[in-house]
Amino acid sequence: MSAVARTPEPPYWAVIFTSRRDERPGDGYGETAEHLLQLAAAQPGFLGVEEARDDLGITVSYWADEASIAAWKAEADHRAAQRAGRDHWYESFGVRIARVERAYRFDRTEGPQ
């Protein structure tokens, strides 16, 4: 999870989820986040995910097409988490659905790709 995702050649899709947490001990967030990540990775069309959190949390998941994103949005456990997110986990969040048009990657040990 803590690596730059290896995604195929564009075009593909990105879901940029940015959030500020309303942290409360025992609110179940960590367990659910972990479960959802594993669930997302098993969905058709899933290409990869990147995550970082300090004051702000950013999760970018990559998908083959819009249909895969729609199916993931409608997945039952994910819908329950969306409700919990609005009800108590997040102070604020933004979701952006974007079509990746160009991409490049650099790896010190491999040189430019």
Add this chain to the structure above:
Amino acid sequence: MSAVARTPEPPYWAVIFTSRRDERPGDGYGETAEHLLQLAAAQPGFLGVEEARDDLGITVSYWADEASIAAWKAEADHRAAQRAGRDHWYESFGVRIARVERAYRFDRTEGPQ
């Protein structure tokens, strides 16, 4: 910087920059990153930025159009930083240019937007 960016209605563009740092004391990274963020915010077409870093760093900047992104990529100080990034700041990074097609935002105090 640590807030969910308030961007206009789509379409607009996102540059998703994901990196793993090769951290060395006194390598000038922090100062340059701060300078570049201020410089980016002053560019034509800049709409906002979101950043988070733990093991992975993710910076998503938002732009009005592709021309603004091209101009920012070519800006002199930014080009120097791109070289330093390849030469010593980053172990690996990925850059993805994406067109934001849909977006929504939630704020506890405001309700869904």
